[in-house]
Amino acid sequence: MYIVGVTSCATGIAHTYMAAEAIQKVCKKNGHKVKVETQGAMGQENKLSAKDIAAADFVIFANDVKIKDSGRFDSVPEEKLIKLTPHAVIADPTIVMKEIEGR
Amino acid sequence: MKEIGKEIKTALLTGVSYMLPFVVAGGILVAIGFAGGGAVAVTQSETGFWSRIFWWGKDAFALMVPIFCAYVAYSIGDKPALAAGLVAGCLCDDIGGGFLAAIVAGIIAGYIVNALKKIPVPASLRSLLPTVIIPTLSVLAMGFIVEIVIGKPFAALNEAMLGFISGLDGSSIIILGLIQGAMLGFDLGGPVNKAAYAFACATLEAGNYAPMAANFVASMAPPLAIAAAMCIAKKKFTAAEKSSTAGCFIGAAAMISEYAIPFAAGNPLLYVPSFMAGSAVSATCSYLFGCTIQAPHGGVFMFGLCNKPIMLILALLIGAAVSTAIILAFKKEPSAEEEEVERISVTE
Numbered sequence: 001m002y003i004v005g006v007t008s009c010a011t012g013i014a015h016t017y018m019a020a021e022a023i024q025k026v027c028k029k030n031g032h033k034v035k036v037e038t039q040g041a042m043g044q045e046n047k048l049s050a051k052d053i054a055a056a057d058f059v060i061f062a063n064d065v066k067i068k069d070s071g072r073f074d075s076v077p078e079e080k081l082i083k084l085t086p087h088a089v090i091a092d093p094t095i096v097m098k099e100i101e102g103r
Numbered sequence: 104m105k106e107i108g109k110e111i112k113t114a115l116l117t118g119v120s121y122m123l124p125f126v127v128a129g130g131i132l133v134a135i136g137f138a139g140g141g142a143v144a145v146t147q148s149e150t151g152f153w154s155r156i157f158w159w160g161k162d163a164f165a166l167m168v169p170i171f172c173a174y175v176a177y178s179i180g181d182k183p184a185l186a187a188g189l190v191a192g193c194l195c196d197d198i199g200g201g202f203l204a205a206i207v208a209g210i211i212a213g214y215i216v217n218a219l220k221k222i223p224v225p226a227s228l229r230s231l232l233p234t235v236i237i238p239t240l241s242v243l244a245m246g247f248i249v250e251i252v253i254g255k256p257f258a259a260l261n262e263a264m265l266g267f268i269s270g271l272d273g274s275s276i277i278i279l280g281l282i283q284g285a286m287l288g289f290d291l292g293g294p295v296n297k298a299a300y301a302f303a304c305a306t307l308e309a310g311n312y313a314p315m316a317a318n319f320v321a322s323m324a325p326p327l328a329i330a331a332a333m334c335i336a337k338k339k340f341t342a343a344e345k346s347s348t349a350g351c352f353i354g355a356a357a358m359i360s361e362y363a364i365p366f367a368a369g370n371p372l373l374y375v376p377s378f379m380a381g382s383a384v385s386a387t388c389s390y391l392f393g394c395t396i397q398a399p400h401g402g403v404f405m406f407g408l409c410n411k412p413i414m415l416i417l418a419l420l421i422g423a424a425v426s427t428a429i430i431l432a433f434k435k436e437p438s439a440e441e442e443e444v445e446r447i448s449v450t451e
Contacts, residue, residue, distance in 0.1 A: 008120075009116075009120075009292075009293070010116045010119050010120045010123075010292070010293070010294065010297045011120070011123065011292050011297075011361065012120060013292075013359070013361055014291075014292055014361030014362075014364050015292065015293065015361075015364070018364065018365075018368070063113070064112075064113065064116045064120075064293075064294060065113065065116050065117045065120045065178075066113055066114070066117040066177070066178035070181075087290070087293060090364075090368050091368060091371070
């Protein structure tokens with residue numbers, strides 16, 4: 001599967017990047033391709049392209065702060081969209097897989 | 104209902120997130136101006152090197168509430184809500200409603216814009232909606248709402264809050280310190296921490312500098328405590344954990360409590376209560392010692408701007424010592440299995 005994600009937190013220096021790492025690790029461990037965009041204090045990094053989003057089997061949001069350029073995800077159907085918080089993902093990365101399996 | 108709650112929470116954090124650079128830049132420039140040119144002299148002059156720096160900082164600081172309000176509205180209503188939120192934020196400041204009024208005004212502005220988006224307009228006039236109708240009506244509406252509806256009660260509330268804090272003494276100040284410190288230590292830069300930080304910023308902006316001093320030490324205590332614990336009891340920590348010792352000391356000095364997050368995330372039952380306890384003690388000591396600080400961020404590098412730097416350091420050390428003691432008392436040595444897991448993940 002191809003999984004993409006976006007992470008953000010209020011300060012944008014720690015939770016954002018820790019959540020991104022957690023998503024990457026757990027996806028790779030389960031043999032999935034993954035790309036995570038971080039929206040931290042430095043702005044958008046590793047930005048997801050329209051192609052990434054169209055090709056994705058699942059889109060994971062782990063955000064405390066409103067997602068930038070959220071219009072990019074308008075075409076993503078509800079059942080492919082998984083909404084979490086950075087805290088939940090960091091505390092237990094497997095939650096990502098559980099959510100996907102539950103769909 | 105739960106969806107709306109989450110939407111509002113996200114909105115408030117978005118507001119804080121975009122506001123932070125203004126708070127930090129403004130507060131530090133104001134503090135530098137004070138330090139260089141004297142706290143009274145710079146405010147009475149419009150010219151001169153230190154005075155100019157002070158006024159630039161003041162301008163950045165003055166944008167704090169408007170930007171917060173603007174991005175709360177933006178989070179809810181997207182791009183069309185930015186104007187209504189920004190104007191509403193300026194009005195909140197004008198009428199003395201400050202941060203508290205801006206929270207409510209930003210949320211209202213966002214939802215008004217969302218409602219305006221649904222106005223049925225003929226297709227031929229569709230482009231008028233975002234270009235003319237929403238901006239004009241939403242700003243007009245926020246003008247009435249802030250000045251006539253929410254303005255007066257929030258100005259009164261703001262004044263009452265400041266009166267309450269400056270009137271606090273003895274046991275009540277201890278309770279404030281404990282709650283504020285515990286909130287700062289709870290999630291180390293997360294939403295609860297930011298709520299407590301916003302309180303310190305609001306009082307700083309209003310001219311009461313004691314809560315910010317408490318905020319400083321309570322934010323610095325967790326990384327200092329974990330770094331100290333790793334220096335004292337080397338056996339109780341794995342090699343990977345100890346590799347972050349220097350980082351934690353730097354995090355403590357620079358007031359970045361996030362450095363302690365990996366520990367809290369790995370073993371929340373041990374670390375969260377110990378950080379909360381240490382931060383609460385630090386904040387309370389700062390209040391009891393009568394410390395104040397005029398910079399909103401910057402850790403030890405700003406201690407020169409504190410009225411009692413030695414006492415502030417003492418407050419920090421006492422709190423960190425409490426955290427360290429709790430950690431060392433309850434932390435078990437890593438099992439062979441943990442070391443093994445770690446060895447594998449390192450070589451991976």
